[in-house]
Amino acid sequence: MTKKTTIYDIAKKLNITAATVSRALNNNPRISKNTRELVLATAAKMNYKQNRLALALKSGKSKNVGVVVPYINRNFFSSVIRGIEDELYPKGYHVIISQTHEDKDRELKIIQNLLNAQVDGILLSTSYTSEEKEKLDSVLKKSTPFIFFDRKPNIPDISSVTIDDYQGGFDATKHLIDQGCKKIAHFYVSNGLELYKNRLQGYKNALLENGLEFKPEYIIPLKSDIEAGMEAAKALMKLPEPPDAIFSSTDNGLLGAVKYLQDLSIKIPEDFCVVGFSNEPFTQFMNPSISSVDQSPVEMGRMAAKVFLEQMDNDQSIKIHKKVVLPIKLVVRKSSSRKS
Amino acid sequence: MTKKTTIYDIAKKLNITAATVSRALNNNPRISKNTRELVLATAAKMNYKQNRLALALKSGKSKNVGVVVPYINRNFFSSVIRGIEDELYPKGYHVIISQTHEDKDRELKIIQNLLNAQVDGILLSTSYTSEEKEKLDSVLKKSTPFIFFDRKPNIPDISSVTIDDYQGGFDATKHLIDQGCKKIAHFYVSNGLELYKNRLQGYKNALLENGLEFKPEYIIPLKSDIEAGMEAAKALMKLPEPPDAIFSSTDNGLLGAVKYLQDLSIKIPEDFCVVGFSNEPFTQFMNPSISSVDQSPVEMGRMAAKVFLEQMDNDQSIKIHKKVVLPIKLVVRKSSSRKS
Numbered sequence: 001m002t003k004k005t006t007i008y009d010i011a012k013k014l015n016i017t018a019a020t021v022s023r024a025l026n027n028n029p030r031i032s033k034n035t036r037e038l039v040l041a042t043a044a045k046m047n048y049k050q051n052r053l054a055l056a057l058k059s060g061k062s063k064n065v066g067v068v069v070p071y072i073n074r075n076f077f078s079s080v081i082r083g084i085e086d087e088l089y090p091k092g093y094h095v096i097i098s099q100t101h102e103d104k105d106r107e108l109k110i111i112q113n114l115l116n117a118q119v120d121g122i123l124l125s126t127s128y129t130s131e132e133k134e135k136l137d138s139v140l141k142k143s144t145p146f147i148f149f150d151r152k153p154n155i156p157d158i159s160s161v162t163i164d165d166y167q168g169g170f171d172a173t174k175h176l177i178d179q180g181c182k183k184i185a186h187f188y189v190s191n192g193l194e195l196y197k198n199r200l201q202g203y204k205n206a207l208l209e210n211g212l213e214f215k216p217e218y219i220i221p222l223k224s225d226i227e228a229g230m231e232a233a234k235a236l237m238k239l240p241e242p243p244d245a246i247f248s249s250t251d252n253g254l255l256g257a258v259k260y261l262q263d264l265s266i267k268i269p270e271d272f273c274v275v276g277f278s279n280e281p282f283t284q285f286m287n288p289s290i291s292s293v294d295q296s297p298v299e300m301g302r303m304a305a306k307v308f309l310e311q312m313d314n315d316q317s318i319k320i321h322k323k324v325v326l327p328i329k330l331v332v333r334k335s336s337s338r339k340s
Numbered sequence: 341m342t343k344k345t346t347i348y349d350i351a352k353k354l355n356i357t358a359a360t361v362s363r364a365l366n367n368n369p370r371i372s373k374n375t376r377e378l379v380l381a382t383a384a385k386m387n388y389k390q391n392r393l394a395l396a397l398k399s400g401k402s403k404n405v406g407v408v409v410p411y412i413n414r415n416f417f418s419s420v421i422r423g424i425e426d427e428l429y430p431k432g433y434h435v436i437i438s439q440t441h442e443d444k445d446r447e448l449k450i451i452q453n454l455l456n457a458q459v460d461g462i463l464l465s466t467s468y469t470s471e472e473k474e475k476l477d478s479v480l481k482k483s484t485p486f487i488f489f490d491r492k493p494n495i496p497d498i499s500s501v502t503i504d505d506y507q508g509g510f511d512a513t514k515h516l517i518d519q520g521c522k523k524i525a526h527f528y529v530s531n532g533l534e535l536y537k538n539r540l541q542g543y544k545n546a547l548l549e550n551g552l553e554f555k556p557e558y559i560i561p562l563k564s565d566i567e568a569g570m571e572a573a574k575a576l577m578k579l580p581e582p583p584d585a586i587f588s589s590t591d592n593g594l595l596g597a598v599k600y601l602q603d604l605s606i607k608i609p610e611d612f613c614v615v616g617f618s619n620e621p622f623t624q625f626m627n628p629s630i631s632s633v634d635q636s637p638v639e640m641g642r643m644a645a646k647v648f649l650e651q652m653d654n655d656q657s658i659k660i661h662k663k664v665v666l667p668i669k670l671v672v673r674k675s676s677s678r679k680s
Contacts, residue, residue, distance in 0.1 A: 011359065018359040019351065064457065072421065072437065078413030081439075089446070094453045097412065097437040099421075106429070113434045117404065117457060226621070255625050262627075285566070285595050287602075287627035 005048040014042055064094050065308065066114035068124045070102045070151070074252075075280045076297050077125065080149060083301020084123055091309065093120070102127045102191065104135070111139045121145040121308045129192035130154040145311045149304040150295075151193055159311070161304045161324045165195045168293040168328040169202025172247045172275045175291070175330055177210050179338045181245035181273050183218070185236050187229065187253045190221030199249050199277065218243055222253055229256030237264065244272055245336075251276035251283055251292055258286065258335070273336040288334035296326055345388040354382055404434045405648065406454035408464045410442045410491070414592075415620045416637050417465065420489060423641020424463055431649065433460070442467045442531065444475070451479045461485040461648045469532035470494040485651040489644040490635075491533055499651070501644045501664045505535045508633040508668040509542025512587045512615045515631070515670055517550050519678045521585035521613050523558070525576050527569065527593045530561035539589050539617065558583055562593055569596030577604065584612055585676075591616035591623055591632055598626065598675070613676040628674035636666055 007025070011018040016035070024031045024039035031039075065088055069077040085095050098114070100107040104127050114122055124146060128136055133153035140146055140158065148160040176184050186203050189196040200219070207214050217239060222228040232253065236243055237260075248254045254276040258268065266272050268288055276283060276292040283290035307322050314320060347365070351358040356375070364371045364379035371379075405428055409417040425435050438454070440447040444467050454462055464486060468476055473493035480486055480498065488500040516524050526543050529536040540559070547554050557579060562568040572593065576583055577600075588594045594616040598608065606612050608628050616623060616632040623630035647662050654660060 008359070017357045018362070019348070019357045022358070062457075064453070066436075071418075072412040073415055073418030075413055078411075081412065085439075085441075094450065095438065096406075096457075097439070098435065099425075099437070101425075110434065113404070117402075117436075226625070259625060281566070282622045282625070285599060285622070286625070 005043075005046045007048075010039065010042055010046060010048060013046065014038065062118045062120055063092055064096055064117065064119045066111075066117075066119040066122045067095055067097045068100060068107065068110055068114070068122060068126075069097070070100050070125060070127055072097060072099045074278070076150075076278045076295060079297035080125070080301035080304070083298035083303075084305045085301075086298070087302045087305035087309070100127055104128060104132070108135065108139070115139065115142055115144055119144065120312065121147065123147045123149060123304050123308060125149050125151040126153065127151065127191070127193075128153050130194055131192065145308060147304045147307050147311075149300055151195060154194060157319075157321050159307050159320065159322045161300050161307060161326065162195065163295050163300065163326045163328050165198035165328075166202040168277060168295075168330075169199035169247070169249075170206045171202075171328065171330045172277070172291075172293050173203045173206035174210070175332065176245045176247060176273055176275060176336060177206065177212065179245075179269070179273055179336055182212065183215075183241065183243040184212070184245040184247060185218040185220065185243035187232055187246060187248035187250060187257070188219050188221050189223070189249045189253075191223070196249050203247055222250075226252055226256040229253035230260045231256075233257035233260040237261075246272075246274045248274065248276050251278045251280040251290065254290060255282070255286075258290070268335050269338050273338065275330075275336050279331055283331075284333065286335075291333045291336040292331055294329045294331050296329070300326055345383075345386045347388075350379065350382055350386060350388060353386065354378065402458040402460055403432055404436055404457065404459045406451075406457075406459040406462045407435055407437045408440060408447065408450055408454070408462060408466075409437070410440055410465060410467055412437060412439045414618070416490075416618045416635060419637035420465070420641035420644070423638035423643075424645045425641075426638070427642045427645035427649070440467055444468060444472070448475065448479070455479065455482055455484055459484065460652065461487065463487045463489060463644050463648060465489050465491040466493065467491065467531070467533075468493050470534055471532065485648060487644045487647050487651075489640055491535060494534060497659075497661050499647050499660065499662045501640050501647060501666065502535065503635045503640065503666045503668050505538035505668075506542040508617060508635075508670075509539035509587070509589075510546045511542075511668065511670045512617070512631075512633050513543045513546035514550070515672065516585045516587060516613055516615060516676060517546065517552065519585075519609070519613055519676055522552065523555075523581065523583040524552070524585040524587060525558040525560065525583035527572055527586060527588035527590060527597070528559050528561050529563065529589045529593075531563070536589050543587055562590075566592055566596040569593035570600045571596075573597035573600040577601075586612075586614045588614065588616045591618045591620040591630065594630060595622070595626075598630070608675050609678050613678065615670075615676050619671055623671075624673065626675075631673045631676040632671055634669045634671050636669070640666055 007018045007021040011021045021039050024036045067081055098110045107127055130153040133155050152160045188200050204214050220232040222232050254274055276290050279292040279294035283292045303324050311320050347358045347361040351361045361379055364376045407421055438450045470493040473495050492500045528540050544554050560572040562572050594614055616630050619632040619634040623632045643664050651660050
């Protein structure tokens with residue numbers, strides 16, 4: 001592999017300054033026709049390729065947009081990304097994706113890297129909680145637009161697109177009550193993010209408004225993975241008074257729980273009802289199919305992209321802060337359908 | 341948002357050339373101590389941030405690696421990416437991901453964009469077939485290392501990490517024969533990629549070597565999605581002589597097929613056996629759990645990253661072409677377990 005020709009090489013060859021070479025290549029009127037032609041001919045001879053990023057460094061526009069998510073392999077996040085791409089690709093933007101694996105140090109490094117790479121904007125689903133929001137201060141102060149989606153800390157002056165998580169928790173729980181469930185447990189994702197607290201609050205209020213007791217032992221904190229769900233179900237079924245339903249903040253958690261319940265020959269939905277959150281595609285192909293709260297991820301992605309484009313369309317000296325909250329939709333399937 | 345300070349702004353302010361500013365900022369010994377201090381002080385005053393990409397443009401190293409996949413939301417690809425990240429992140433590389441949605445024009449644009457963004461290498465699972473391989477010529481000629489994984493066209497001088505797809509097709513079919521299946525259909529992903537042809541060839545040879553007839557009407561070409569699998573199963577079951585097993589080149593295709601068979605009250609594995617390919621996580625949680633060929637995606641990603649690092653560790657004037665073929669492993673579950 002041969003070293004790339006730079007403007008410094010051309011400058012050296014012609015014994016002129018790199019700035020002159022750069023101006024000549026960019027058709028700057030301050031450069032004479034003769035010099036320009038000489039530079040262009042030499043650049044061609046030396047196989048110089050002016051790259052778009054070098055231009056971006058000067059213009060401040062790279063036409064790249066960074067998207068940062070915890071995991072790319074959750075249907076929710078990949079669908080949000082799909083929505084972002086659908087909106088930005090026709091406008092000539094390239095979407096470059098990074099995943100944090102919920103590692104906060106790594107998230108910050110990824111953001112710094114994207115800023116260094118001169119992206120035009122960052123669309124971000126963060127793992128930072130409201131308590132840790134100061135750690136994002138240094139990057140949020142940059143002139144690059146940030147749009148948070150789904151996961152965001154409570155910061156007043158940011159743009160964000162989220163769903164109504166409280167309502168999701170409320171509707172899922174209310175639905176279970178309507179199906180005759182009286183002892184409803186909740187899988188709570190315990191990473192400190194606002195959105196899971198909001199779902200928990202919705203669950204709690206649905207119980208209280210319908211005359212059911214809120215029992216702390218029915219709240220199982222877990223990470224959103226399959227094995228954790230199995231362990232959580234096990235813990236619940238060993239309680240002196242086991243529950244008759246689970247509302248889980250994560251579909252993945254339910255996968256393991258349903259498997260465990262079926263191994264115990266507990267009939268779903270006859271003996272036990274479950275409702276998940278995210279409407280991951282596998283929920284409709286499970287046996288029984290699983291009810292879940294849909295988060296309209298593609299629409300969320302499209303909306304986040306639109307908020308970014310709105311910022312770009314405006315005078316860049318104007319900072320726009322826009323918060324959009326999208327509605328949720330409970331998708332009822334067999335796992336919670338006792339009544340027709 | 342204020343415009344970023346560039347070396348041109350500093351040069352103008354001090355009435356010196358941009359090249360001098362650049363050299364001063366990079367501690368070039370050709371610049372006097374006085375000039376350097378003046379430039380540094382002015383840069384600090386003007387809030388100039390020397391960004392890593394500007395440095396990369398000069399050094400030719402960005403510490404960014406581009407990963408290009410058809411879809412980020414297939415467990416196979418997200419697991420490969422995980423493997424790549426596991427290997428590259430500790431070495432200080434940032435992995436930036438792009439998805440093509442199997443759109444070839446888009447794939448080429450994404451590659452061009454990554455090359456423009458000065459990535460140090462591109463790890464790629466292409467949608468280009470062997471017949472179209474010339475279309476990749478222009479990018480493969482660049483000095484940036486390319487490592488293909490899983491999906492690659494037949495090009496002699498490239499680096500690649502793949503699995504033994506032929507063996508996967510052979511082993512899956514042989515297993516179905518061993519379980520007593522006599523009329524084995526095959527879901528063939530018909531996008532022209534070598535790897536699917538290899539799986540088909542493995543299927544065919546397993547039939548022939550075991551005295552079973554190869555029937556073209558049992559080969560159903562499909563795209564790797566759930567709905568297509570349902571339609572494909574429908575078509576098979578309407579044949580005068582319907583099959584008693586399916587070996588599918590895609591787990592997603594099986595999802596729809598199993599649902600269709602179950603709707604017809606066909607018992608799996610008693611009346612009908614199925615084996616998929618990729619070992620997507622949902623296969624173990626389906627009812628019945630689905631046998632599938634595991635492709636060791638994390639190992640594939642790690643290996644692709646190692647091939648890249650090997651190239652980087654060497655003198656960049658040496659081009660290394662390394663082809664690695666990883667073994668497959670058939671994971672037998674309930675969907676094809678008639679005998680203990």
